[in-house]
Amino acid sequence: MNGERRRIIGAGLLVGLLGVVLVLLGNPKNMGACVACFLRDIAGALGLHRAAAVQNLRLEIPGFILGSFLAALAFKEFRPRGGSSPILRFFMGAMVSIGALVFLGCPLRMVLRLAAGDLNALVGLLGFSSGIAVGIYFLKKGFSLGRSYPQTKVTGSAGPAFAIFLVILAVAAPAFLLRSESGPGSMSAPLIYSLGAGLLIGAVAQRTRLCMVGGIRDMIMFKDSHLLSGFAAIFVVALVGNLLTGNFNLGFAEQPIAHSNHFYNYLGMLTVGLGAALLGGCPLRQLILAGEGDSDAMVTVMGLMLGAATAHNFGLAASATGVPVNGQIANWVVLALLVVIGLGAREAISVKRSATKSTGKEVSA
Numbered sequence: 001m002n003g004e005r006r007r008i009i010g011a012g013l014l015v016g017l018l019g020v021v022l023v024l025l026g027n028p029k030n031m032g033a034c035v036a037c038f039l040r041d042i043a044g045a046l047g048l049h050r051a052a053a054v055q056n057l058r059l060e061i062p063g064f065i066l067g068s069f070l071a072a073l074a075f076k077e078f079r080p081r082g083g084s085s086p087i088l089r090f091f092m093g094a095m096v097s098i099g100a101l102v103f104l105g106c107p108l109r110m111v112l113r114l115a116a117g118d119l120n121a122l123v124g125l126l127g128f129s130s131g132i133a134v135g136i137y138f139l140k141k142g143f144s145l146g147r148s149y150p151q152t153k154v155t156g157s158a159g160p161a162f163a164i165f166l167v168i169l170a171v172a173a174p175a176f177l178l179r180s181e182s183g184p185g186s187m188s189a190p191l192i193y194s195l196g197a198g199l200l201i202g203a204v205a206q207r208t209r210l211c212m213v214g215g216i217r218d219m220i221m222f223k224d225s226h227l228l229s230g231f232a233a234i235f236v237v238a239l240v241g242n243l244l245t246g247n248f249n250l251g252f253a254e255q256p257i258a259h260s261n262h263f264y265n266y267l268g269m270l271t272v273g274l275g276a277a278l279l280g281g282c283p284l285r286q287l288i289l290a291g292e293g294d295s296d297a298m299v300t301v302m303g304l305m306l307g308a309a310t311a312h313n314f315g316l317a318a319s320a321t322g323v324p325v326n327g328q329i330a331n332w333v334v335l336a337l338l339v340v341i342g343l344g345a346r347e348a349i350s351v352k353r354s355a356t357k358s359t360g361k362e363v364s365a
Contacts, residue, residue: 004208005226011204012233018197019112019234020241022060025189029247029256030116032238033060033201034109035283036100037257039301040308040317041185042166045177048309051317053183057170059191061287062163063198068206068291069160070199075207080156082295085145089296092275092341093303094310095334096283099271101308101317102264102331103127104257106283107212107276110269111231113258115238117250120258120265127266131273132216138342143278145345148296156293159301163291167195184257202291211285213276257320264323264331271335278342 019032031037037054044055072078100106103124105113110128113121135143169177170191180186188194204210208230215228242248252260259265276282281289281297283304289297311317316327323331 005229008208008210008226008230009233011208011210012230013237014204015108015201015210015230016112016115016234016237017241018201019108019238020245020247022189022194022197023247024245025193026187027189027194028184028187030113030118031105031109031184031257032112033197034105034112035061035064035287036097036106036304036308037104037109037184039097039283039305040101040312041180043305043309044185044312045179047178048305049312051312052185053180054185054312055178055180056185056188057166057174057177057179058188059167059170059195060198060201062166063195063200064202064205064284064287065159065163065291066167067199067202067204068288069163069202071203071206072292077206078156078293080151080153080293080295081148082151082155082299083146084148084296086296086299088145088341089279089300090303090306092279092338093286093300094307095338096272096275096279097304097307098311098316098327098330098334099268099275100283101311102268102323102327103272104259104268104318107231107269107272108234108282108284111212111235112238113255115235116242116255117248118255118258119250119252120255120260120262123262123265124269127269128212128273129216130266131270131275132213132277133220133273134270134339135274135277135342136217136220138278138345143342143345145278145280145296148294151293151295153293155295158295159287159290159293159298162298202288205284205288206291209285210288211281213273213280213282213285216273217277259318259320259322261318261322264318264328267331267335268318268323271331271338274335274338274342278338 022032045057
């Protein structure tokens with residue numbers, strides 16, 4: 001085992017351990033850390049949606065960004081960049097969020113749910129892997145959102161500045177925020193522990209490039225298990241932690257903040273896998289990139305928040321009772337849109353290549 005493999009396994013062990021500890025400190029069961037759920041709760045705390053059960057300014061999210069930012073500064077990897085189809089990334093982020101809230105979790109929570117015995121997450125994992133496989137097909141056919149370019153430090157600092165703003169709000173001005181009195185939004189670890197855990201996860205994820213999408217993509221394309229080993233480590237330590245703390249419940253039924261509609265567990269995570277593969281990283285990876293100065297990733301994070309707010313404002317999000325009809329329709333719509341985006345970019349590149357071949361000169365597609 002080389003040094004890089006040891007580091008990413010170590011990062012996975014830390015993330016899995018913190019996922020278990022955050023539950024013990026007050027976060028909802030099977031939701032020690034979840035990017036989609038926590039962005040949804042933040043959107044609610046800021047008044048972007050009015051679902052009273054899921055409103056909480058969770059400091060794990062700004063912690064992820066700031067941890068990545070500090071690590072990038074320390075190792076001279078803070079590189080402001082952007083300009084790679086930002087508007088398209090914004091809406092694709094919203095689509096990924098809608099798919100995640102049909103399943104009820106991001107890829108990180110999917111692994112933590114599975115480690116707690118929730119077999120619905122196994123169905124989600126199959127859908128997630130299928131979505132990445134479809135995304136790989138588009139990538140092989142030439143899909144691209146375009147190049148990013150160097151930008152100013154002010155632009156690259158948008159993500160860390162937003163994270164600092166959230167921390168200040170939570171600590172100094174909680175009266176301006178909405179907070180759930182019951183439901184998942186009312187359950188959270190103390191602020192200092194939430195922020196501390198977020199900082200640690202953000203830092204180790206930045207140093208190791210931890211990404212569930214990248215792990216499965218590399219395994220399918222190159223038979224390279226390096227990135228995937230980090231998530232295997234998350235699963236193992238969270239499994240052991242849940243067994244030791246009595247939070248392991250094997251089965252499909254009676255799982256915390258989950259449903260057993262297998263078809264939409266599969267389809268929701270297929271949407272997440274496809275969208276994240278086209279975006280170049282899972283929701284956690286987008287937060288880490290935002291901390292490194294990637295403004296495109298920060299735009300994607302804003303899209304994830306919009307998607308979460310939209311899901312609750314229009315009754316798209318699933319609940320323990322299942323997936324509402326609106327959510328089922330929305331899942332099909334966003335999945336179709338992602339396929340259109342994949343095909344559209346491929347067709348544009350194909351036109352460009354055909355024109356180049358016929359004229360001998362490169363022309364605008």
